[in-house]
Amino acid sequence: MRPAVWARPAAGLTVAAFGLIALRAGSLAPLRTSAVGESVLRLSWSARPERIEQCRRLTDAELAERPQHMRLRWECEGRFARYLLSVRVDGRIVASDTVRGGGLRNDRPMHLFREYALRPGERRLGVTLRRIDASVRLDSTGGQVAAGAAAADRETREAQERRVRRAEALPDSVSLDTVLVVPTGRVALVSYASGERKLVFRTGQ
């Protein structure tokens, strides 16, 4: 039994039609991206960790040995502090991690981005960031009082820069403890407000 003359074109048209339907269906397929009825707690911030350092005041003789462009009165060695991040939802700890600055030497700002699944509804959220390493005070036993107006001015400037760096760094401890209603399919965002030096909360509309 030979196929009719029209059978081949008809089969071609049918295949083409199914091909187009498949093309459009594949191009607009609904892709499931999250569990049903899920919300998200998102932590995202970028902040500079406090630097834990031991500083020594150089003597005039030591300072004179340095090249002109490297003459800082205070010589500091140290590292950036580690912090303990703790996340609690309704009193239950969902994360407790050590976080530190970015980069191979951890000398970059702490860039943090974490997401945790959250059931919608009224939730008590607690986020705490506490410094692990103890701070170290300046050592001013070495060296002598600067002589001359220029040297004193430089020392003042250095002290000012250290104060600014400390002020920009994360405090010893910041925390956010709040009760909120998390709507279904929304993101509860916790970020760090560097101006106010505290964790702030924001939710999607």
Next chain:
Amino acid sequence: MAAALLALLIVTGLYLLVFYRVGAPWQSVERLQADPYLGRWIRSLHRFASDAMVIAVLLHAWRLFAQSRSWGPRALAWTSGVVLLAVLFISGWTGYVMVWDTFGAELAIGGARLFDALPVLSEPVRRIFAGDQAIPSAFFFINLFLHVALPLGAAAGLWIHLSRLARPTLLPPRPLLSAVFGALTALSIFFPTPLAPEASLLTVERHVPADLFFVFWLPWANALPPWLAWTGAVGTFGLALCIPLFLHRPRSGSWTPSVVDERHCTGCNQCPQDCPWDAITMIPREGGHGVQSALVARVNPLRCVSCGVCAGSCAPMGVGPPGQTGRDQVARVRETYGVADVNELRPVAICCEHAAPDYLAPLRARGAEVRRVSCAGNLHTSAIELTLRAGAPGVMVFTCPPRDCRGREGPKWLHERLFNDREAELQSRVDRSRVATVVMSVGDPEGVLDAWTAFAAHLQAHDTQIPSAFDDPLGAYCEPVPLENSR
């Protein structure tokens, strides 16, 4: 087909580019979508054509893989093709992110998650999408730049992809091209792709309308740890690149590169013209065997795929893969017909051994004397003439579909030599009504067998004059000299 679709993508993309704004990406696409006359369907056409291109490229790659056409000289085309496929996927990624709808955001976040697993940037890229700040325009500008630059780079990469081929064919047959473009246009007009809602980074989308042709990997990438997703992606890419290493040139004698018998080369320059792989050059002849010409053909074995097309192109039968030269073919015909009873000779079906091996038995059952040849382009016209002069009523050559020839261009050159007097032509003294060529394509057994039945009936009806005895072929043909003994 992929190249034609790339051209369509570039044309439609240029139109969309005019209206795109990096400062308000979704809003600019929304304005396009609101234009029912042109903007909506050109955007849809751009999207559907890109999907069709993925399908075309994957089918092309699968065909070449299934036919083991990636070894030796074809390795460059294969590896560059794999790289171009990766470029296509990355370009698609940037295109969907540019729209900045829910799907674009999902894709951006998925990509950022993978990128953050690499020790490149200390600040996670995902922080851009945290929702506490507006997405910088620079992000969309980079996407736009990549989405324009990558396809242009792919067009340049196409040159490398095709560099080993002589006379590459970029466009499909016109009816197929028109049908595909027409179907995509109709689909775009009658079923345009909708625009998903604008991305909201503080909202969790349960479903997004995803283009699975480009982001089939996304569910796995989201479910797996990033390092595992990277391992899978890099492993798949590396494995695809290395496929030519696993597919070596077959070791049998018939797959060794062509060689030139300089004693018979007349320097006619025909084999370099016919070689589909640019593997033959003409060089000055150095001394030698009673010099006939200043130039002599030289085969580059690194570029030769042993298709044997050169053997069919050489009138004096001085070139070809060992065992497949014109002289070898003539010798085999002599061997066959030297002992045959001329009254029992049947029409001969010479079949390309790559075309459709399953049809050989049905052809035999219909009275054909079946012979195989490595490629229709390898068949020397002298072998056909000798077959007819030996007493065969007719010769029908079954070829691959012209666009699916393993050696490239075999059917084309055979047809030219048989019917259009291309060099190494079938001599005018041969009755053309006893010779025919037919495409033997898989999936068309009726067509193949009908053609053979009609040809046999035609031979019987015309009662073609069959010589009563085996002609003396030595008057017309060279003495067969095995190539390996000729140097």
